[in-house]
Amino acid sequence: MINTNDILETINMIREENLDIRTITMGISLLDCISEDENRLCQKIYDKITVKAKDLVKTGTEIEKKYGIPIVNKRVSVTPVSLIGGSLSPEGFIHVAKTLDNAAKSLGIDFIGGFGALVHKGATPSDEKLISVIPEALSETEFVCSSINVATTKSGINMDAVAEMGRTVKRTAFLTKDRNSIGCAKFVVFANVPEDNPFMAGAFHGVGEPDAVVSVGVSGPGVVCSAISRLGDCDFTTLAEVIKKTAFKITRVGQLVAFEASKMMGVPFGIVDLSLAPTPAVGDSVAHILEQMGLEVCGAHGTTAALALLNDAVKKGGVMASSNVGGLSGAFIPVSEDAGMISAVGRGALSIEKLEAMTAVCSVGLDMIVIDGDTPEDVISAIIADEISIGVANTKTTAVRLIPAYGKHPGDTVDFGGLLGHAPVIKLNEYSPSRFISRGGRIPAPIHSLKN
Amino acid sequence: MKAVISVTGKDTTGIIAKVSTKCFEYGGNIIDISQSVMKEYFAMMMLVEIDGLNVPFSEFVDSMTRLGEECGLVINTMHEDIFNAMHRI
Numbered sequence: 001m002i003n004t005n006d007i008l009e010t011i012n013m014i015r016e017e018n019l020d021i022r023t024i025t026m027g028i029s030l031l032d033c034i035s036e037d038e039n040r041l042c043q044k045i046y047d048k049i050t051v052k053a054k055d056l057v058k059t060g061t062e063i064e065k066k067y068g069i070p071i072v073n074k075r076v077s078v079t080p081v082s083l084i085g086g087s088l089s090p091e092g093f094i095h096v097a098k099t100l101d102n103a104a105k106s107l108g109i110d111f112i113g114g115f116g117a118l119v120h121k122g123a124t125p126s127d128e129k130l131i132s133v134i135p136e137a138l139s140e141t142e143f144v145c146s147s148i149n150v151a152t153t154k155s156g157i158n159m160d161a162v163a164e165m166g167r168t169v170k171r172t173a174f175l176t177k178d179r180n181s182i183g184c185a186k187f188v189v190f191a192n193v194p195e196d197n198p199f200m201a202g203a204f205h206g207v208g209e210p211d212a213v214v215s216v217g218v219s220g221p222g223v224v225c226s227a228i229s230r231l232g233d234c235d236f237t238t239l240a241e242v243i244k245k246t247a248f249k250i251t252r253v254g255q256l257v258a259f260e261a262s263k264m265m266g267v268p269f270g271i272v273d274l275s276l277a278p279t280p281a282v283g284d285s286v287a288h289i290l291e292q293m294g295l296e297v298c299g300a301h302g303t304t305a306a307l308a309l310l311n312d313a314v315k316k317g318g319v320m321a322s323s324n325v326g327g328l329s330g331a332f333i334p335v336s337e338d339a340g341m342i343s344a345v346g347r348g349a350l351s352i353e354k355l356e357a358m359t360a361v362c363s364v365g366l367d368m369i370v371i372d373g374d375t376p377e378d379v380i381s382a383i384i385a386d387e388i389s390i391g392v393a394n395t396k397t398t399a400v401r402l403i404p405a406y407g408k409h410p411g412d413t414v415d416f417g418g419l420l421g422h423a424p425v426i427k428l429n430e431y432s433p434s435r436f437i438s439r440g441g442r443i444p445a446p447i448h449s450l451k452n
Numbered sequence: 453m454k455a456v457i458s459v460t461g462k463d464t465t466g467i468i469a470k471v472s473t474k475c476f477e478y479g480g481n482i483i484d485i486s487q488s489v490m491k492e493y494f495a496m497m498m499l500v501e502i503d504g505l506n507v508p509f510s511e512f513v514d515s516m517t518r519l520g521e522e523c524g525l526v527i528n529t530m531h532e533d534i535f536n537a538m539h540r541i
Contacts, residue, residue: 011458062510
């Protein structure tokens with residue numbers, strides 16, 4: 001018989017330490033839906049998504065029952081819409097967004113990602129049209145997520161796009177002002193975006209992917225936090241070892257679920273994204289892991305080192321547990337979605353500058369950070385430029401998801417509800433980057449991009 | 453294929469009888485049981501062969517959970533693969 005302690009450990013991880021599968025995401029290629037006729041394009045998109053993913057929710061529920069582990073989200077990602085909508089007018093792109101929304105609604109999934117474009121070296125007319133209607137598309141749909149890749153280590157940073165992103169974020173905030181500018185929570189700007197990320201808002205189905213693919217994103221900050229707390233005062237080598245072992249166990253469950261889902265739906269298995277994804281629930285926080293390591297509050301000096309150790313150990317433990325690892329894979333630090341981060345910002349311990357430093361050593365970037373609703377567009381662009389440069393210079397993925405909550409100022413708190421959580425408005429640097437951002441053009445690729 | 457049924461709660465008479473009767477009703481074959489009582493708390497692990505179930509596994513899971521709720525116990529029924537995946541290389 002299986003060891004009783006092992007059984008109890010697994011049950012305890014799920015029941016007490018919030019271990020869950022954060023998402024099963026089906027990637028679907030829309031390249032074969034291309035049509036000159038807008039209505040025909042939309043019909044083909046709707047049909048393809050609703051046929052390919054028809055069993056996604058049912059499969060997720062069955063696996064949940066079988067293994068007794070919650071699967072929090074079922075999602076779909078599609079080919080970046082700018083690649084299939086070359087013949088559309090800007091209004092046509094909104095029509096596609098609404099089609100994606102309807103498909104998501106009829107499938108009963110939580111989100112659909114891919115209303116985006118890859119413009120790291122420059123934008124096509126199709127990309128420009130799509131970008132121009134992102135605020136409208138996000139305010140008029142419920143489930144659609146959008147992402148734009150503005151830079152890669154190979155190509156440098158498209159600063160025209162970065163400048164445009166400031167305007168896009170600001171306008172999205174304005175158009176969803178009656179809902180705390182929640183549209184911005186569904187929009188993310190990337191550097192070095194992965195093509196197989198199952199997490200939102202940045203999921204899309206890359207052009208190098210097969211027709212359809214199933215990927216899984218795991219979670220489990222609570223499990224890691226409890227494991228560290230049981231250790232007491234050990235040295236860093238022991239600490240890293242325990243995180244590795246815990247990450248291995250978490251990821252093995254992800255691999256099992258991904259494999260099972262792929263078999264049940266007859267769709268190839270893509271990757272397991274071994275991320276520590278927090279939720280606002282107590283006991284499901286990445287910040288609390290860092291505090292458990294010995295920091296008084298997340299954001300104190302030492303936070304970057306603690307996060308670097310955590311991120312590296314999670315990857316080392318997880319990589320052996322899955323046959324294919326991909327996506328973002330690392331620790332997430334979304335402020336509003338993490339009880340410990342929310343409290344650290346509220347206490348004034350965690351600043352945007354520290355968060356930026358932390359993103360150099362963890363999985364993604366400046367995520368779910370609420371800023372003053374009056375922040376100028378060029379300041380938003382400059383925050384994006386800083387964060388994107390970290391990604392480009394370090395050959396890693398970075399991303400920015402900022403919410404300039406309309407009518408809110410430092411001292412206010414904004415509540416989005418559900419998994420998106422709540423957060424205090426963070427203070428920004430008051431000086432202007434206006435002249436820098438208005439230059440336009442491209443920041444050249446760093447020298448180490450020349451690897452051939 | 454096997455499932456692990458874990459039962460925890462306050463000790464009363466007839467817990468094993470109730471759980472094993474339910475397994476029998478659904479065609480589950482009990483192949484191993486370990487149980488202990490610490491003070492007044494009862495904890496049991498049961499390994500059940502589920503190939504001969506006369507209902508889908510998900511229905512079996514729901515029914516065991518309901519039985520737990522009726523008797524004031526916590527009953528978890530999980531496919532053994534999750535334990536094998538997590539604890540064996």
